[in-house]
Amino acid sequence: MSAxxxxxxxxxxxxxxLAAAFRAASYGAKVxxxxxAPLGGTCVNVGCVPKKAMWLAADLAERxxxxxxxxxxxxxxxxxxxxxxxxxxxxxxxxxxxxxxxRLDET
Numbered sequence: 001m002s003a004x005x006x007x008x009x010x011x012x013x014x015x016x017x018l019a020a021a022f023r024a025a026s027y028g029a030k031v032x033x034x035x036x037a038p039l040g041g042t043c044v045n046v047g048c049v050p051k052k053a054m055w056l057a058a059d060l061a062e063r064x065x066x067x068x069x070x071x072x073x074x075x076x077x078x079x080x081x082x083x084x085x086x087x088x089x090x091x092x093x094x095x096x097x098x099x100x101x102x103r104l105d106e107t
Contacts, residue, residue: 006032014041018100025107039100044093053089 008024010017013035021031038045061078068074 004032006030008032009034012041013037013039013100015043017041018104022103022107031107033104039097039104040093044096049093049096050089053085053092057085 007029008020008031010021010024010031010033013021013033017033017035018039021033024031040049043049057080061080064074064078
């Protein structure tokens with residue numbers, strides 16, 4: 001095994017770890033990040049971001065109902081294609097992962 005030298009080793013690729021890695025690199029440090037899971041941590045992967053996508057779908061359904069109540073001609077009951085919502089949510093998360101990875105690669 002060959003030795004590798006780093007100025008900073010960051011444990012975790014969540015928001016704190018990413019911020020630490022980017023900041024250290026901006027000062028010229030050679031940084032290693034140890035993260036076994038997808039970048040972004042809990043918020044991006046299973047918390048804030050997925051929750052907001054689900055909240056948006058529920059909010060839209062509620063607003064469509066409200067629009068009907070206040071006089072908008074909404075021709076049919078809205079139908080949600082669950083698989084499409086989940087696919088779009090995962091694509092959004094994948095785009096966040098890609099943006100983090102691109103920034104790490106450029107650092």
